[in-house]
Amino acid sequence: xxxxxxxxxxxxxxxxxxYNSRSVEHDPGVLVKNTPHQSEIDSAQxxxxxxxxxxPLADFNxxxxxxxIEHYSLGRESDLSPVDLALGWGPxxxxxxxxxxxxxxxxxFYHWSASxxxxxxxxxxxxxxxxxxxPADSRVEKELMSLREGEVVRIAGYLIRADAPDGWxxxxxxxxxxxxxxxxxxxWVREVSRRMPTL
Numbered sequence: 001x002x003x004x005x006x007x008x009x010x011x012x013x014x015x016x017x018x019y020n021s022r023s024v025e026h027d028p029g030v031l032v033k034n035t036p037h038q039s040e041i042d043s044a045q046x047x048x049x050x051x052x053x054x055x056p057l058a059d060f061n062x063x064x065x066x067x068x069i070e071h072y073s074l075g076r077e078s079d080l081s082p083v084d085l086a087l088g089w090g091p092x093x094x095x096x097x098x099x100x101x102x103x104x105x106x107x108x109f110y111h112w113s114a115s116x117x118x119x120x121x122x123x124x125x126x127x128x129x130x131x132x133x134x135p136a137d138s139r140v141e142k143e144l145m146s147l148r149e150g151e152v153v154r155i156a157g158y159l160i161r162a163d164a165p166d167g168w169x170x171x172x173x174x175x176x177x178x179x180x181x182x183x184x185x186x187x188w189v190r191e192v193s194r195r196m197p198t199l
Contacts, residue, residue: 030090035089064153084105084130086131129176
């Protein structure tokens with residue numbers, strides 16, 4: 001009887017977890033029309049976080065569709081950023097475009113491929129990015145860890161540089177036009193919330 005009850009609990013928990021982590025589906029159409037907003041910070045002051053010196057480089061906020069989520073618990077970077085979000089806006093928030101792409105994340109990078117490009121390559125690169133999320137507090141971290149692929153989110157905070165006492169550092173990209181190594185944004189997240197699509 002106890003084994004049967006345990007089996008039911010395990011299966012129920014697995015079903016619940018799968019249900020709550022499933023992707024959010026959308027009809028074709030651009031869900032996020034606005035591009036990320038970035039601006040200079042007047043007299044930004046470095047601060048200490050988990051033993052690292054964090055320097056704000058720019059104010060940053062965006063609305064975007066989540067194209068992929070990858071959690072990390074190993075490696076030095078995970079001290080700061082436990083989750084990466086691959087994010088898309090403009091044409092890269094449109095299901096008609098995304099459905100024709102194969103999207104994945106690994107090693108702190110976001111990858112895409114297509115047998116036939118649904119939009120120009122430059123549009124894909126300039127309207128999507130892999131971003132390393134650094135939660136400002138436990139509340140923000142909990143919210144970030146509960147996000148689901150396909151959701152439209154609003155994120156507000158800073159693009160940052162992080163320096164360790166031994167000389168190790170991690171620096172955010174400051175443009176959406178780059179790609180490859182060093183092209184990811186390192187985001188200090190002060191606020192994150194789910195948004196309604198702007199169709």
